[in-house]
Amino acid sequence: MLKYLIIQLDDTSTSFCHYNNDRMTGNLIPIEILKEAIFWSMKENLTIQFLYPDYELPEEYKSAIASTFHADIVSSTCEDLPLRDNADVVVFDTFDNISDFQFNDKQSYAIRTMLSRLLKNANMLHAILPKVNRMNVIITDIASIKGEWENKYAEFLEKLGNKVLEEYKKGHYLQINLLTDRLLLDNMNNCNAGNESITICPDGKFYACPAFYSDKDVSYSIGDLATGLNIKNPQLYKISHAPICRICDAFQCKRCVWLNRKNTLEVNTPSHEQCVVSHIERNASRKLLSKLREIGSFLPGKEIPQLDYVDPIEKLLS
Amino acid sequence: MKQTRAITFIVTEACQLRCSYCYLVGKNKINKMQFDIAKRTLDYIFSEPTFISESDIILDFIGGEPLLEIALINKIVSYFLYKASESNHIWQKNYTIRITTNGLLYSSDEVQQFIKNYHEHLSISISIDGNKEKTDLARIFPDGSGSYDKVIASIPLWREQFPDEGTKMTISHDDLPFVFNSVKHLISLGINKIDINPVLEDVWKTGDDKILERQLIKCADYIIEHHLENIVDLSCFEERSGIVTDNHIIPYNYGICGSFTFAVDYKGDYYTCLRFAKFSLRTKEARSIGNITEGIDWNLMRPFQTYCNQITSDKCIKCELSNGCKICPAENYDSSSTSSIFEQSLSSCKMHKAKVKAKNYFWNKLYTSREENG
Incomplete structure (x- = not known):
């Protein structure tokens, strides 16, 4: 069931997820489409998330956006400072100048980074943790995480877990998606693009998510406001129709349907690397849970069992 | 293993x-x-x-x-x-x-x-589709002439060299009325293992399933009346075909x-x-x-x-006869609106069901006949 509508306000709007938005030329969504999309989402009872460009929007856009309940997602480089300082989510595409940023405990933050840069800037991330309540780390090159990088990622997460542990000891119960989401989940909590959320883009068309608009290799729309939503094979976006994911307990995995489509040609099938990365995170969460219990009672009854695989397809094919 | x-x-x-x-x-x-x-x-x-x-x-x-x-x-x-x-x-x-x-x-x-x-x-x-009429209707040369006479010349040698080998009989809309006579003909040639395959593409017309069902029931009668059930192996009478299933996982298909x-x-x-x-x-x-x-x-x-x-199609999930249905990922892909192998093509669905009905008839008649004969 649909719950969210993401409105990408401009071709250059910030990416907040695994995909890169390489569009450099501004192309603002027509105001009529924006208003119509807002009207449609109100009728459909959807929560709107706006993806902003870096430049300040015209007043009539601001008025339209203010007319409905919504969440704002902006880049850390957004020139509209009042917007940036009050946005629900601020996205960083780089670690440059991140230590100078004025974090606050009301906002959530996301860092989009290649794994190599994440490892290189681990100390910078550690330094941010005391300043935030919610941090999402989004790795943008999951497909290339193989071999020794798997071990390096596991080591990074272990150290990150120790930093999280220090914060918890201080009574600062921050959330960081890579480690703490799995602790709190009992079921899959995936992105659910195409199932619970859809996106409308500046061309006036619906997409499963902004990645399907940005990535010309896999771009395809699922309808428009004039003719209505037309998700072909909607069942394939659901966990019940994802043979590998439905038997998996790496509940924090985003199960990115765009990455699935890109790497395996099917939206319901994750790549090996996606599964391995999610299991490295899951297993790091398991270790963190154990350490948290050394300092006191924590999530009684919650267990993350030990597994003998890092890719659930092994379980399926055995 | x-x-x-x-x-x-x-x-x-x-x-x-x-x-x-x-x-x-x-x-x-x-x-x-x-x-x-x-x-x-x-x-x-x-x-x-x-x-x-x-x-x-x-x-x-x-x-x-x-x-x-x-x-x-x-x-x-x-x-x-x-x-x-x-x-x-x-x-x-x-x-x-x-x-x-x-x-x-x-x-x-x-x-x-x-x-x-x-x-x-x-x-x-x-591959020989059956009798001359059926074979020459579908298996033709670029000039439109039939291939039966040329292929049949090699059949005796093939039977001699590979007596246990079977053949594939492909069925499309036009040649449906010739299925029974073709099966009889193949049996007369000593070909006892016959894989009967309705094509998977979207060629079927209203009523085709009934024609296939009638043709296969004639085959069933013929095999039982001539006591050929232990000799002739028609793939469409595979006993497991169409048995009731109750989940997404189909253990016996393509x-x-x-x-x-x-x-x-x-x-x-x-x-x-x-x-x-x-x-x-x-x-x-x-x-x-x-x-x-x-x-x-x-x-x-x-x-x-x-x-x-x-199996992702709700129709297939709910289908009680889906076991043995020849679901082909490539046909799914080719006919899919999103280039997915998981978008089930339902083009030959009714032909599968016709085969299941004929199969049911075959086994029921066979068991009855065995009981009657002690």
């Missing part, structure tokens, strides 16, 4: 015939496999742990018409045996050469010499791409099945899983590896 892998070499995209129902829509005389492509594929097969751990191998030669390239096939088999011997692999003994042919070149000296050399490991099936089959074309592109090669596809681009330079991309294999575990 004993496991078998079938390696399909698409040795040519040429064929002497233009069968009206053929799914190879891009047949041509240009694209032929060179030995180097086959050699590098075998080198890869012998280096790939997933393959070499399997106990049995089928070298499957297909086209177009594979016997047009018998010299190449001979060379590929020789190289395979050299590789198996060099690595002292169990495949030295555990190999089968499988060829499906239109039979037009079957009696040629080159083919007969090949049969002589490899008879013990050879499985050859000649979803074997990737777990059993592997194909290579003239360019050295790898597929889970030849039906993903470009000359097999009506509307989509080829869907390869790798090539001779880079090997298999295992991420592209994953949907095929999990295919059997996921």
Whole structure:
């Protein structure tokens, strides 16, 4: 069931997820489409998330956006400072100048980074943790995480877990998606693009998510406001129709349907690397849970069992 | 555990015939496999742990018409045996050469010499649709003339050399009324194993299922009345077909791409099945899983590896007769609105159901007849 509508306000709007938005030329969504999309989402009872460009929007856009309940997602480089300082989510595409940023405990933050840069800037991330309540780390090159990088990622997460542990000891119960989401989940909590959320883009068309608009290799729309939503094979976006994911307990995995489509040609099938990365995170969460219990009672009854695989397809094919 | 892998070499995209129902829509005389492509594929097969751990191998030669390239096939088999011997692999003994042919070149000296050399490991099936009427309706030359008289000439020799081999009878809309007489004819030729395949493409018209059902019921009556039930094996009377299932997982269907089959074309592109090669596809681009330079991309294999575990059409999930339904991932892909192998094509759904009804009739009549006869 649909719950969210993401409105990408401009071709250059910030990416907040695994995909890169390489569009450099501004192309603002027509105001009529924006208003119509807002009207449609109100009728459909959807929560709107706006993806902003870096430049300040015209007043009539601001008025339209203010007319409905919504969440704002902006880049850390957004020139509209009042917007940036009050946005629900601020996205960083780089670690440059991140230590100078004025974090606050009301906002959530996301860092989009290649794994190599994440490892290189681990100390910078550690330094941010005391300043935030919610941090999402989004790795943008999951497909290339193989071999020794798997071990390096596991080591990074272990150290990150120790930093999280220090914060918890201080009574600062921050959330960081890579480690703490799995602790709190009992079921899959995936992105659910195409199932619970859809996106409308500046061309006036619906997409499963902004990645399907940005990535010309896999771009395809699922309808428009004039003719209505037309998700072909909607069942394939659901966990019940994802043979590998439905038997998996790496509940924090985003199960990115765009990455699935890109790497395996099917939206319901994750790549090996996606599964391995999610299991490295899951297993790091398991270790963190154990350490948290050394300092006191924590999530009684919650267990993350030990597994003998890092890719659930092994379980399926055995 | 004993496991078998079938390696399909698409040795040519040429064929002497233009069968009206053929799914190879891009047949041509240009694209032929060179030995180097086959050699590098075998080198890869012998280096790939997933393959070499399997106990049995089928070298499957297909086209177009594979016997047009018998010299190449001979060379590929020789190289395979050299590789198996060099690595002292169990495949030295555990190999089968499988060829499906239109039979037009079957009696040629080159083919007969090949049969002589490899008879013990050879499985050859000649595709003959049935009687002259049916065969000449569909299995035709480019000038429109029928192929029955030319193919039938090789049948006695084939039966003598491969008495246990069966044939595939493909059925399309036009030749439905000839199914029963064709089955009778094939039985009279000594062909007792008949794989009856309604085409998977969207060719069926209203009432076709009823015609097929009636034709197959006549086959059932004929087999039982002539006490041929222990001799004749009609695939559509497979007892498990259509038994009630109650979940998404269908254990007995066509979803074997990737777990059993592997194909290579003239360019050295790898597929889970030849039906993903470009000359097999009506509307989509080829869907390869790798090539001779880079090997298999295992991420592209994953949907095929999990295919059997996921029937995604609600209609199929709810279908109580889905067991044995010949769901083809390639036909799904070709007819899909989103290029997905998981979007079930329902084109031949009613034909499957017709087969199940005839199968039910066959077994009920057979059991009744056995009881009556003590």
